[in-house]
Amino acid sequence: MKELSFLLGVPNIGDLIPSLAWVNYLNGLNARLEKNFNEIDAFLDEVIEEHIEKKKMIDDNGGHENEEEDFVDVMLRIEKDCTLGFPFARDSTKAIILDMFAAGTDTSSVSVDWAMSELLREPEIMEDVQKEVRAIAQGKLVLKDCDIEEMHYLKAVIKETIRLHPPLPLLVPRESMEYINLKGYDIPAKTRVMINAYAIARDPMSWEEPEKFWPKRFLQGGSSASVDFKGCDFQFIPFGAGTRGCPGMTFAMSVVELALANLLNRFDWSLPNGMDARYLNMEEGAGITAYRKSELLVIAKPHYI
Ligand code: HEM
Structure with missing residues (x-):
């Protein structure tokens, strides 16, 4: 997925000057594309085969009708039943599974990565958000969706x-x-x-101290308290806006909130070898998704022993 993200974002001369597309044979870009395509295609074939086998086994054993279907099962059923009114072939099923995978996995995981990085650089904010999470957790080791609802500071951090x-x-x-x-x-x-959603979200015309990590701006009384990411406030559009905006927004936020709340509840965090957080490398790598350029290495000390 990392390679796919890189390839989606890398400047490609053939896109800009089609007569120079041959350069991509020389610089190895086409070979990388081909390799990545083959790897992902083989993986998707495997996933689909597994689902077909499982369905066959259930059917052979007299299968129950309300056997739980997952996303791939639904796509395969649509493909088989031709209920859409237009041809829907295996390639489309694969493309949609890949789309969901590519759009849904690393976008959510990098959000957790960056949140942890920022919190490590701001110990006071880390302490405040952990206080909120732990006060609501009341000693619970595993937090669920319903526990997150009242974690307003955590949501502001995200x-x-x-x-x-x-x-x-x-x-x-x-x-x-x-x-x-x-x-x-x-x-x-x-x-x-x-x-350029990145530049828009750091525009001093719209944001007070735009470069500062300051979650309280989104809390009641803060300078951006009424600003949300749902696509109506154009100064903040991490999920895009309009009809082609991210359809996974609500799900993504639940996943990120749940992951971060559990990490903050269960562990106390620090950087290795007493490293000074001011020197933590905050550069982004290349690609369509903004990964951390260097991996975040942290020490997790269990809070509840
Ligand atoms: C923090 C996590 C996420 C962020 C920041 C994010 C952001 C985005 C953005 C910016 C777009 C393009 C919108 C546009 O150009 O206007 C998009 C599209 C999309 N996202 Fe997300 N996304 C996230 C998580 C997810 C998840 C979890 C899923 C699915 C489970 C998902 C599924 C999709 C799909 C399918 C599209 C393509 C929509 C289309 O144009 O047809 N996303 N996302």
Whole structure:
């Protein structure tokens, strides 16, 4: 997935100057694409085969109708029953599974990564958010969805994290459908449009102290208390906006909140070898998803012993 993210984001001369597309044979880009495609394709074949086998076994054993279906089962059923009214072949099933995987996994995991990085750099905020989480946890070792509801500071920490580190900093490339004149600029139809959500979320015209990790800005009384990521406040669009905005937003937030709350509840965190958090490398790597350039290495000390 990391290689796929890199390949999706890497500048590709053939996209800009089609007559120079041959350069991608020389610089190895096409070979990397081919290798990544083959690996992912083989993996998806395996996943699909497993599901077909499982379904066959259930059917052979007289299967119950309400046997729980997962996402792949549903896609295979749609493919088999042709209920969509248009042809839907195996390639489409694979593309949709890959889309969900690519869009849903590393975007959520990098959010947890960046939240931990920022919290390690801000011990007071770490302490405050752990206080909130532990007060609500009341000694529980595993937190569930229902425990998170009242964790307002935790939610503000996550919002502030994806403001400073939107997992897809340039969203997903789009194409304009018709000509438009925007603030005096002529933009022809079929122009590739990239939205720099990263820069927008650090614009001093919209944000007080935009470079500062300051979750309280999103809490009641804070300077951005009413700003949310749902696509109506254009200064904060980590999930995009409009009809093609992220369909996984609610699910993603639940996953990130749950993961972070459990990490903060169960462990006390520090950097190895007494490293000074001010020197933690906060650079992003290349690719469509903003990973940390260097891996975050931390020491986890169990809180409840
Ligand atoms: C913190 C986590 C996530 C972030 C920040 C995020 C962000 C985004 C963004 C910016 C887009 C493009 C929107 C646009 O261009 O306007 C997108 C698209 C998409 N996301 Fe997410 N996403 C996250 C998690 C997820 C999850 C968990 C899923 C699914 C389980 C998911 C599924 C999708 C899909 C399928 C699309 C493509 C939509 C389309 O254009 O058809 N995302 N996401």
